Amino acid sequence: MSCRRGALIVLEGVDRAGKTTQCQKLVHALQQSGRAAEMMRFPDRTTKIGQLISSYLEKKSNLEDHTVHLLFSANRWEMVPLMKQKLEQGINLVVDRYAFSGVAFTSAKPGFSLEWCMNPDIGLPKPDLVMFLQLNPNMAADRGEYGIERYETSAFQRTVHQRFEELMQDSSVNWKVIDAARTIEEVHKDIKLLSECIISLAENQPVGELWS
Numbered sequence: 758m759s760c761r762r763g764a765l766i767v768l769e770g771v772d773r774a775g776k777t778t779q780c781q782k783l784v785h786a787l788q789q790s791g792r793a794a795e796m797m798r799f800p801d802r803t804t805k806i807g808q809l810i811s812s813y814l815e816k817k818s819n820l821e822d823h824t825v826h827l828l829f830s831a832n833r834w835e836m837v838p839l840m841k842q843k844l845e846q847g848i849n850l851v852v853d854r855y856a857f858s859g860v861a862f863t864s865a866k867p868g869f870s871l872e873w874c875m876n877p878d879i880g881l882p883k884p885d886l887v888m889f890l891q892l893n894p895n896m897a898a899d900r901g902e903y904g905i906e907r908y909e910t911s912a913f914q915r916t917v918h919q920r921f922e923e924l925m926q927d928s929s930v931n932w933k934v935i936d937a938a939r940t941i942e943e944v945h946k947d948i949k950l951l952s953e954c955i956i957s958l959a960e961n962q963p964v965g966e967l968w969s
């Protein structure tokens with residue numbers, strides 16, 4: 758008998774919403790409760806494609822807007838065999854950003870439709886759960902200065918937030934909105950509960966395909 762598969766759990770949100778902290782806490786909590794869990798993040802800056810993206814984000818190089826969008830997508834696709842392998846082995850994957858960030862950030866640039874942006878990511882492993890850490894961009898800005906990377910300005914982040922709101926209208930994706938304005942522990946409690954439920958539900962179902 759094949760083992761139960763792991764769940765694909767994604768955390769999304771604007772910058773400073775606490776995604777990375779919450780991903781780490783979730784992986785730790787799942788492991789503590791005896792479940793196999795690992796964290797992944799996109800962009801994965803360790804691969805050759807990831808290094809091109811990283812240099813672009815650090816403003817050390819410039820890339821044409823369509824080109825960098827496709828590189829972000831390729832950076833997800835290159836990890837798909839590994840993701841599928843881990844899920845099949847029963848490992849729960851907790852992912853810091855996914856295709857939704859890809860679409861929200863590029864479509865915040867002038868001249869990019871949501872539809873065009875979604876296309877290259879159609880067919881990726883579909884997350885069983887996408888938790889959106891909801892934080893008003895003004896509150897996010899109050900959490901301290903934005904960094905120096907590309908996209909880290911209040912005006913751009915406000916547009917990104919609007920694009921996420923549009924993406925969340927899509928009922929084919931299992932979105933859950935989490936109020937990220939609370940304490941780290943309060944937010945973690947909700948995330949852990951939702952994740953435990955989805956892990957039980959997903960284990961007997963095949964992995965789906967995103968947006969297809």
Ligand code: TMP
Nearest residue numbers: 799800829854855858859860862863908
């Ligand atoms: P992070 O490594 O701090 O999460 O930042 C990555 C930046 O790249 C962040 O500003 C969001 C942006 N991004 C995209 O523009 N497209 C994508 O597909 C992803 C995953 C992130």
